[in-house]
Amino acid sequence: MEPMLLISLFLIPSLVLLTSLYFIFIFSSNKSQSSSDVDPSSYPPGKTGWPVFGETIEFLNTARKGVPENFIRERMKKYSKDIFRTSLLGESVAVLCGPAGNKFLFSNENKLVVAWWPKTVEKIFPSPSNISGQAEAKKMRKLLPQFLKPEALHRYIPIMDRVAMQHLDREWDNKKEITVFPLAKNYTFGLACHLFVSIDDPARIQELGKPFGDLAAGLLSFPIDLPGTAFNIGIRASKFIRNELVKIIKQRKIDLEEKKALPTQDILSYMLLAVDDDGNFMDELDIANKILGLLIGGHDTASAAITFTVKYLAELPYVYDGVRKEQMEIASSKGPGELLNWDDIQKMKYSWNVACEVMRLAPPLQGAFREAIGNISFGGFSVPKGWKLYWSAHSIHKNAEYFSEPEKFDPTRFEGNGPAPYTYIPFGGGPRMCPGKEYARLEILVFMYHIVRRYKWEKILHDEKIVVDPMPAPAKGLPVRLQSQVI
Numbered sequence: 001m002e003p004m005l006l007i008s009l010f011l012i013p014s015l016v017l018l019t020s021l022y023f024i025f026i027f028s029s030n031k032s033q034s035s036s037d038v039d040p041s042s043y044p045p046g047k048t049g050w051p052v053f054g055e056t057i058e059f060l061n062t063a064r065k066g067v068p069e070n071f072i073r074e075r076m077k078k079y080s081k082d083i084f085r086t087s088l089l090g091e092s093v094a095v096l097c098g099p100a101g102n103k104f105l106f107s108n109e110n111k112l113v114v115a116w117w118p119k120t121v122e123k124i125f126p127s128p129s130n131i132s133g134q135a136e137a138k139k140m141r142k143l144l145p146q147f148l149k150p151e152a153l154h155r156y157i158p159i160m161d162r163v164a165m166q167h168l169d170r171e172w173d174n175k176k177e178i179t180v181f182p183l184a185k186n187y188t189f190g191l192a193c194h195l196f197v198s199i200d201d202p203a204r205i206q207e208l209g210k211p212f213g214d215l216a217a218g219l220l221s222f223p224i225d226l227p228g229t230a231f232n233i234g235i236r237a238s239k240f241i242r243n244e245l246v247k248i249i250k251q252r253k254i255d256l257e258e259k260k261a262l263p264t265q266d267i268l269s270y271m272l273l274a275v276d277d278d279g280n281f282m283d284e285l286d287i288a289n290k291i292l293g294l295l296i297g298g299h300d301t302a303s304a305a306i307t308f309t310v311k312y313l314a315e316l317p318y319v320y321d322g323v324r325k326e327q328m329e330i331a332s333s334k335g336p337g338e339l340l341n342w343d344d345i346q347k348m349k350y351s352w353n354v355a356c357e358v359m360r361l362a363p364p365l366q367g368a369f370r371e372a373i374g375n376i377s378f379g380g381f382s383v384p385k386g387w388k389l390y391w392s393a394h395s396i397h398k399n400a401e402y403f404s405e406p407e408k409f410d411p412t413r414f415e416g417n418g419p420a421p422y423t424y425i426p427f428g429g430g431p432r433m434c435p436g437k438e439y440a441r442l443e444i445l446v447f448m449y450h451i452v453r454r455y456k457w458e459k460i461l462h463d464e465k466i467v468v469d470p471m472p473a474p475a476k477g478l479p480v481r482l483q484s485q486v487i
């Protein structure tokens with residue numbers, strides 16, 4: 001018998017069987033405990049799909065086809081525009097849709113719901129010191145404002161300005177064609193390395209960037225921990241980066257003692273010198289995990305926003321002209337070689353409205369999960385304790401009820417009072433709203449400031465597909481043809 005035939009006859013079915021058993025084991029062992037005191041007839045309408053897999057494959061497939069909104073919108077139409085039931089990643093899930101659902105989830109944080117991540121995330125980001133993921137997240141929440149507060153952010157702007165210029169000199173200048181998405185990642189990651197841990201050597205950044213890509217790919221992979229799987233590679237990448245970070249932390253401690261490093265030079269120095277409520281310093285692994293969380297949080301999100309901004313500016317010349325006009329005026333008010341500051345950023349109103357409209361149409365994060373910590377009533381239905389809840393930007397960002405002509409790119413939607421409360425949620429809302437929102441605003445605007453002044457560009461592929469896996473991205477990375485502008 002042909003060896004290939006043997007493989008297909010024996011190996012493939014065995015793998016499928018093994019994989020299925022593995023899933024059944026993983027998912028059933030994590031399966032939420034539904035409270036028996038909730039009458040199933042009061043559950044939200046919807047279907048649970050296939051045993052074990054539920055509707056996960058459909059959920060992931062619509063995203064990979066670039067239309068994650070279809071999964072949500074079809075079910076809203078079929079079952080209810082406020083809430084429906086599904087089964088994802090082995091869990092019973094209630095998807096809350098619309099402003100009332102978003103308000104409900106965002107204002108009941110730690111009262112009725114807590115954050116929940118798929119098991120893949122927990123395995124790739126194991127909590128140190130046996131602290132639960134929840135406790136870890138709370139600690140992080142308390143710490144973050146210190147590092148991302150306005151005074152700290154003010155200081156970052158000239159640094160972002162310099163890093164953006166160096167990036168464009170190196171990667172965009174004198175090039176006829178570039179591929180935007182990998183370069184945008186390179187910019188946001190390089191900036192984070194610079195501001196969080198003072199690494200600015202491009203070779204070192206590239207060395208760390210590769211395992212970051214692997215880690216991100218592992219986060220939403222199938223949880224099969226066998227050599228060669230994305231999940232396994234993600235876990236190994238996470239270990240590698242954490243070890244590298246611990247080495248950097250040890251060296252920084254020495255440098256701080258010997259006064260070779262400044263206490264305010266970056267987030268790492270802040271963390272090493274910060275004490276918790278009991279007066280204790282954080283241990284090295286704790287700090288490594290927090291920096292890793294920040295690097296991941298800001299890695300693909302802001303670069304997706306930048307990539308789609310470049311895409312829309314190529315497609316809509318009048319929007320490009322408006323952004324360029326605003327940025328040229330700001331540039332003309334500055335002295336030779338003077339770097340950007342907080343006041344300049346405040347003047348970038350039209351540019352920020354453009355970026356907001358980009359994130360309405362292509363939200364970098366599709367939504368997030370919570371877990372019910374008690375039985376919940378919403379919209380006339382009951383959600384038992386232990387079920388997961390999901391908010392989704394797609395239930396609302398393209399809903400004609402809240403955004404007229406929802407497919408039309410229109411930055412004026414953000415003028416005046418802007419969208420109604422709880423209808424525009426690219427950064428989430430409530431106590432868990434993205435802590436990096438302002439930081440992201442700055443890095444996106446600084447980048448826009450430079451590219452519209454230096455270049456004009458056109459898309460090389462006119463019908464490039466969009467994939468969402470898990471962040472939205474043009475399938476070929478958005479290749480564009482560049483033309484330098486006189487500044």
Ligand code: HEM
Nearest residue numbers: 297298301302305364365368426427428432434435436440
């Ligand atoms: C355009 C860029 C970004 C977008 C659209 C974005 C969006 C989000 C969203 C939707 C959440 C989840 C909120 C929830 O669970 O309901 C989140 C969480 C988070 N983001 Fe961002 N983010 C961006 C950039 C950043 C940056 C630059 C950083 C770091 C400096 C960051 C750090 C985090 C962290 C640490 C969390 C977890 C917070 C928690 O669990 O309480 N993000 N982000």
